Amino acid sequence: MQIADFKTDFLIIGGGIAGLRAAIGASRFGRVTILNKGVRGESSSKFAQGGIAAAVNDTPNEINSHCQDTLIAGKGLCKPNAVQVMVSEGPRRIQELLDWGVAFDKVGDQFVLAREGAHSKNRILRARGDATGNEIVKTLHRTISITDNIEIRNGHFTIELLMSQTEGGPPSCSGALVLDESNGELRRFFAKAVVLATGGIGQVFQRTTNPTVATGDGIAMALKAGAILEDIEFFQFHPTALALPGAPSFLLSEAIRGEGGQLKNAEGKRFMDRYHPDAELAPRDQVSRAILNEIRETGVAHVFLDVRHLDPHFIRERFPMIYATCLHHGLDMVDQQIPVAPSAHYMMGGIKTDLSGRTNVPGLYAVGEVASTGVHGANRLASNSLLEGLVFGARVGDVLESVSPKISAFSDAAMQIPVSWSAQTAVKWPEAYHRIQNEIKTTMWKNVGIIRSDHSVRRAISDCQLCADVLKNPPLSRLALETGNMLWASAALITSALARRESLGAHFREDFPERERSAVPEHSALTQKTLSEHFLFESLWTSDTRL
Known part of the structure; x- marks a missing residue:
């Protein structure tokens, strides 16, 4: 089989928020190639509904409050220095998005800040109600379209990382072996540095809010290349995903409960106050287990999310995408209770990295959900995922400046394809x-x-x-x-x-x-x-x- 070779400075595998932000930063220092399997936009980022948490006032008190909420939610397993980096650099990344054109929702000249579970105050920015992730992804793509040195190759499935061995040194990552999905041909992409931004592993579970691309590709590649995984047993199950026969496990944002939505069991009774003093706004792990317990006790495969007591106009305006999706499946959420059950949602551990995305494998970096920076601990605080992707994506982009400016030469006979x-x-x-x-x-x-x-x-x-x-x-x-x-x-x-x-x-x-x-x-x-x-x-x- 004929194998075509390509060279670039920085190879980024995955096109969600973390990978896109890393690409924008790295483009200042060389050529960037982004590889996406499938079509553009197939990532968990675009489906993020709730918003992005940030200390938008950028004051010491606001930053400390966000930091403390994150640490408390993480049950003692968060790395405080990583949390501090994410929270303190967050406002700068938010301003960057504003400069690039993200229109976060406002009333007058004030941002509309929402609150979700385990947050002590309203600090979550949103765009177009419940379409925050999609708006950020579109803005990053728009920014990339006018940025030199970045190419995006869709329909390129990465099979394996290419490893080089120098005498007396450890194996280092030098590129990737890739399948061109359009014609079934193999490609080799050689690079000074490879960044894994492949997202999560939600598709390993029967019920998941993740898109079909979340098959753990980055985790598998990293393991085979010798990378260390950290805290991968910690997987977050979102409490409220649509539970209708034949319908996908569509995420029903925690922001619905933040705006007053109530959880009720099959008997029509609220139950969360029996499990946690914060009731519906308890940490996600505790809400998920409470729902599972109610399901077991009642024998009904779901509980209900009820917003019928809230203003119908507000619900339609605040959650347009969720409202339209429920309507598509025959549910008018302003008049009907929504059947919900927990669903696999987010991998909190991943490939162990430092605060600049470096792994233990020379030449290999990781960022976003596939990485473990230590910011999420044992339980991720709601709406911190987009913030992590932006902050650490920018940091990876910055650190790539220090990578050697020359790409090593590769002989045609140097590698044998299995x-x-x-x-x-x-x-x-x-x-x-x-x-x-x-x-x-x-x-x-x-x-x-x-x-x-x-x-x-x-x-x-x-x-x-x-x-x-x-x-x-x-x-x-x-x-x-x-x-x-x-x-x-x-x-x-x-x-x-x-x-x-x-x-x-x-x-x-x-x-x-x-x-x-x-x-x-x-x-x-x-x-x-x-x-x-x-x-x-x-x-x-x-x-x-x-x-």
């Missing part, structure tokens, strides 16, 4: 991969979801190993490769969930419902070697793609 990639170019039995994906989703939701135990997690190990045994010599297709990535990501979460024998934030073990109060929470660390203690993935292609 035989499996050149021998098979199509999926002969796509239904087999869909079946495996469904099996992964089912076992992850049932056994490693909102409530876990030693028994359930070990059952997930067994189920995933059976899936791995089927995935031998995968064909060169996005479907097959994504299935393998989902398995790697699931195995990472499972392994870390088994090792943490305590309940903390979003990680709840019913066999260890408490943690030692005197103990300081510790961060977990996971490598491919650790993974191999529980999983035998020799049947999956694990690359040694070295130059």
Whole structure:
């Protein structure tokens, strides 16, 4: 198979808010290539409804308040220095968005600031009601369109990271092996630095608010390249996603509860005040477990989100996208209760990085949901995700100035593409991969979801190993490769969930419902070697793609 080679200065894999912001910053220092699988805009960023949290007044009191709320929500596992960076640099990034044209909602000349769960005050900016993420993404794309040195290649699925070895030095990341989805051909992209901005792993769960692209590609690539994962057992389940037969798990923003929406069980009774003094505005992990408990007690597969007591005009104006989506599925939320249930939403751990996105692998950076900076701890504070992407995306863009200005020369014979990639170019039995994906989703939701135990997690190990045994010599297709990535990501979460024998934030073990109060929470660390203690993935292609 003929393989085309390309060179760039900075290769960014993923086109959500974090990747786009990193690209804008890096473009000051060289050529930037952004690789997206699928079409432009396929990322979790564009679906972010609630808004972006920030100390917009930029005063010490406001910054300290935001910092404290983040630390409290994180249950002692946040890294204070990372939180301080995110919160203190947030106002600057917000002003940047305003300068670039984001029109955050205002009344007169004052921003309309919303409040969500676990926030002590209103500090969440929104755009077009509930379309904040989409507005920011569109603005970043518009900015990129008038910025020199940035090219975006859609329909390019990244298979593996390319690793180079210098005598006496550790392996370093020098680019990526990529599948051109339009023609099935392989591409090699060589770069001085590679930035993973691939988003989360929500598609490993049966119910998820994440788009279909969230298959854990970055996590799988990083593990195979030798990167360390951190705190990946902490996965946030959003309490309120649409729960209608045949409908997607569409996110119903926490801002609805912030504006007065009430949660009611199948008997029509409010219940959150029995679980937490903040009722509907309790931290997400506690609301999700409360809803799950109500579902178990009533035998009905959902609870209800009720806004019928609120002004109908306000609801339509404040939540236009949510209102239209519910209407599309036959629900008028101003007159009817909305059936909701928890859904997999956000990966709080990820690839371990420093405050500038560096991983332990030379030449490899990570930013956004795929990275673990330590700002979210054991439970992410609502609407901090967009802020993290912007702040640390900018920081990655800045640090790339220090990367060597010259791209190393690569000889044509320096790298051998694994035989499996050149021998098979199509999926002969796509239904087999869909079946495996469904099996992964089912076992992850049932056994490693909102409530876990030693028994359930070990059952997930067994189920995933059976899936791995089927995935031998995968064909060169996005479907097959994504299935393998989902398995790697699931195995990472499972392994870390088994090792943490305590309940903390979003990680709840019913066999260890408490943690030692005197103990300081510790961060977990996971490598491919650790993974191999529980999983035998020799049947999956694990690359040694070295130059």
